Amino acid sequence: xxxxxxxxxxxxxxxxxxxxxxxxxxxxxxxxxxxxxxxxxxxxxxxxxxxxxxxxxxxxxxxxxxxxxxxxxxxxxxxxxxxxxxxxxxxxxxxxxxxxxxxxxxxxxxxxxxxxxxxxxxxxxxxxxxxxxxxxxxxxxxxxxxxxxxxxxxxxxxxxxxxxxxxxxxxxxxxxxxxxxxxxxxxxxxxxxxxxxxxxxxxxxxxxxxxxxxxxxxxxxxxxxxxxxxxxxxxxxxxxxxxxxxxxxxxxxxxxxxxxxxxx
Numbered sequence: 001x002x003x004x005x006x007x008x009x010x011x012x013x014x015x016x017x018x019x020x021x022x023x024x025x026x027x028x029x030x031x032x033x034x035x036x037x038x039x040x041x042x043x044x045x046x047x048x049x050x051x052x053x054x055x056x057x058x059x060x061x062x063x064x065x066x067x068x069x070x071x072x073x074x075x076x077x078x079x080x081x082x083x084x085x086x087x088x089x090x091x092x093x094x095x096x097x098x099x100x101x102x103x104x105x106x107x108x109x110x111x112x113x114x115x116x117x118x119x120x121x122x123x124x125x126x127x128x129x130x131x132x133x134x135x136x137x138x139x140x141x142x143x144x145x146x147x148x149x150x151x152x153x154x155x156x157x158x159x160x161x162x163x164x165x166x167x168x169x170x171x172x173x174x175x176x177x178x179x180x181x182x183x184x185x186x187x188x189x190x191x192x193x194x195x196x197x198x199x200x201x202x203x204x205x206x207x208x209x210x211x212x213x214x215x216x217x218x219x220x221x222x223x224x225x226x227x228x229x230x231x232x233x234x235x236x237x238x239x240x241x242x243x244x245x246x247x248x249x250x251x252x253x254x255x256x257x258x259x260x261x262x263x264x
Contacts, residue, residue, distance in 0.1 A: 034145070036137040036160070037176065040200060041239045045149040049122040052081045079134075079143075080126035086148065087114025088251060101246070101253035119150040135160045137235060138176035140169045148254075156242040157254060161234045163212070170207050170233055177203050177235075186257040195257065202243055202258045204236040 031048055059075045067075070084103040089112055091100050101118055102109045124134065124144045132143040142160035150156055164170060174194075181198035189195065193206035212230045217223055238255040245251075247259035 033133050033141075034135045036135050036158075036235075036237065039155070039158075039237075041155050041241070043155045044153070045122065045147045045155050046120070046153055049081060049083065049147070052079070053083050053122065056080045056082065077128070079124060079128070079132050082123050082125050084121040084123065086118045086121055088116045088118060088249075089114055091252065095252045097250050097252035099249070099251050101251050117151060119148060119156065121148045122146065129163055138172045140164075140172050142235075150242075155239055157236065157238040159234065159236040159254075161232070163210075164231045164233050165212075165228065167231065170231055173233065173235060174205060177205055187260040188257055190257075197258075201237040201239060202255065203238075204234075204255075204257075206234045208232040 034043070034048065055078065059078065059080070062075065084105060086101055087104050088099045089102050089109045091097060099115065102114075103121060104110065104114060123146045127134075127143045129143050133141040134145040135142040137160070140162075142162045144162065145158060145160045147158045148156045162169075177196050177198075181196035181201075181203055184195050184197050186195045190204075190206060192208055193204055196203040196205070208231065210230050210232055211227050213225055214228050215223060215225050236255070238258065243255055243258045246253050246255065
């Protein structure tokens, strides 16, 4: 009867673990968009943005003279992303808290040293509002999404935004948030914004109505311009442990409305 080898069993387990980790990592790096109805705090933020930030840096570093015009235009047609380091900084009395959470490259604090590094922020800095989709919320697409993770890689909060020409999109977003959360009152509420508490996240939903000029051309090449109604929609989702930490440490940061006074 063959003897079982404990070392071999352990080696196989380690190899299987590494293989599954590698597959999961590759999947997150190749992921095109995020379904916000299924997201949780263990979402791989850095994995999702890694290739996107890398491609942006490679495009910026490309010598325009080394590529033809067609390829140069194609490179500029891609969305651009950037990664910031976030830290706690002394406010020196300019804000109603001793410390604030800021990007280390922000002009207000770039000459200061943070008291502690909090994590990282990934921002969408250029995108095509008609072509690009980074997130979906109740089937509504968003071309712009910013995310923040702590040093352990946990999702802390995110914000998505879009210019919508369809009022049904805002209603679909609000319908979803009202199903997963309850509306609450907060201090220092922003105009045209509502605030919600769900099981895992706090939500801020805002809509600002605006006018946009649409330009088309007829068969003779004549320019036709018409004004149309649009809505600037923004959704922010704050992981509840992040809000609790900011409250405990009294840090002036995004989502401060949710702890400045007891929720009702």
